[in-house]
Amino acid sequence: MVTEAQTLGEVSEEGLLRSIFPFFTLQPGLLVGPGDDAAVLATSGRVVATTDSMVRGRDWLDEWSSAADVGAKLLTQNLADVAAMGGTPTAVLVTLMADPATPVAWARDLARSIGEGAARAGVAVAGGDLSSAPAEVLVVSITALGDLAGRQPVLRNGAHVGDTVAVRGTLGRSGAGLALLQRGGDAVGPPSGIQQQCLDHHRRPTAPLAAGVQAAAVGATAMIDISDGLLRDADRVARASGVCVALSGAALRPHVEALVPAVGDAAARECVLSGGEEHSLLATFPAGSVPAGWQVLGAVAPGSGVTIDGEPQQPRGWDHFHQ
Amino acid sequence: MVTEAQTLGEVSEEGLLRSIFPFFTLQPGLLVGPGDDAAVLATSGRVVATTDSMVRGRDWLDEWSSAADVGAKLLTQNLADVAAMGGTPTAVLVTLMADPATPVAWARDLARSIGEGAARAGVAVAGGDLSSAPAEVLVVSITALGDLAGRQPVLRNGAHVGDTVAVRGTLGRSGAGLALLQRGGDAVGPPSGIQQQCLDHHRRPTAPLAAGVQAAAVGATAMIDISDGLLRDADRVARASGVCVALSGAALRPHVEALVPAVGDAAARECVLSGGEEHSLLATFPAGSVPAGWQVLGAVAPGSGVTIDGEPQQPRGWDHFHQ
Structure with missing residues (x-):
């Protein structure tokens, strides 16, 4: 019998x-x-x-994220990558590598969160692995599988000059949530509505999974999920496709303005342009075929890199070994 | 430009x-x-x-295993699991979570080893993930995919009373290699031929991958790869199938005798019965249908658990949180 008060080292793997x-x-x-x-x-x-994967101390801090948060976030990260190919997620494998002193309750909360999130997405938890790790180490890794139902995958390299660039989902919320936590977060008083949305999106981002299939079905030419920041991920599409992703300042402004009450002017702009872990979908569509629910951010132009109102942008954002 | 003398923290993720x-x-x-x-x-x-997955300090020690060893071993562990279902491995995803102070050379040796092993097995390295980890942490995780080519998978729960129990591959070599390393290994002098074979199998086990498909094709009723020890893995088949796996002492003796010159009498027997990470395949076949290359170890009998010459055995072997 396994109880939540035990540690992983006190129970059997099979139990x-x-x-x-x-x-x-x-x-x-x-x-x-x-x-x-x-x-x-x-x-x-x-x-x-x-x-x-997520590594404690690098991808999350226990003070800011519960086991359920970690499970929900890592699940979204993986499912969003499947969606960004135009696929429907079907199954995940989950690996936990943990210090034996980790409470059983932590592992069970993680598993429950992943199980609930997977069930909501119609995704099977198909298997996984459980390993002990040295003191203080806590690592969770997920592999997601998906199905294309006969469609071609939507890659990063298919954007054509003249295509429309659009996003499905929010921009900068996770980055703003992280900024709030870094400033002291909840500790300075109850967060405002938008602040709470940002904190929630940082801890448990959701991704517009069905929009990936929707985009593929109408002929999206390229797609990526925004995991490392809008500029960095748009630059990946630009480089893979040999084009310039030309963003419009006017189209980005409402996204920035939505975040100003949460984190202030300068940070709002930075979060929209470079905030990671958002898991919205960025895609390019033949002109005139942007589907409902997607917001136009610009157009695909000749050249290279990413511009805003014609100004070249330095892609910045998350690099795992250079934070 | 990435050079081997750099650390992961000194190079870009994309580089x-x-x-x-x-x-x-x-x-x-x-x-x-x-x-x-x-x-x-x-x-x-x-x-x-x-x-x-493999975790440094738990699943390997740098003193005993190189990056190439770790890559080869983890690849075999995963591909053997696909083979044990009767599948042909087709692709792997590889995750490295590493202290940024890890030498680039280590990561490249790991990748080269996995790439070479995958190529030999006709398996694609399809993708993966790279994450930084706290100081001293080094974790490698692989997910393997495989194909059944229209066959039914061979599960653990299909063994019937009267089936023949057989193994394809060695028994106890990896365990004997580990025992040699724990006794001081290479340090005490040049290892004998069988000792070197055991050390090699511990560091870079190979699995009889094609034998999984072979067994499935002739109607194997249950199959498992020996990753946690013969007794423990045979017990898993016994429990899943609701039968007794009745092993023959005479059939096991040659396996024990082969290891006596390497580790001595008592350890040889223990390695054959409980040594982990061997990655040979254990299967049950309808009587008379054991394919070429498989060695008969016993029969499936009414009852439960595992016996040797009728004596009930306590399954022992590897449990990740209880070593």
């Missing part, structure tokens, strides 16, 4: 697994779930696969 | 990735490889998926 498997609801495409050597999934002939 | 991508050879089924939001793979309708 812990038995106690968390109930958090993982079955999905029709999951033919063999956790508990065998590997999982087996039904696919339509092309499978999308991606992986992303 | 490092550019320097390791050439180690990953293309495979026909890889439709989109590393560098986009996710990879895309061709599959035949059912995909096998598994993940396994």
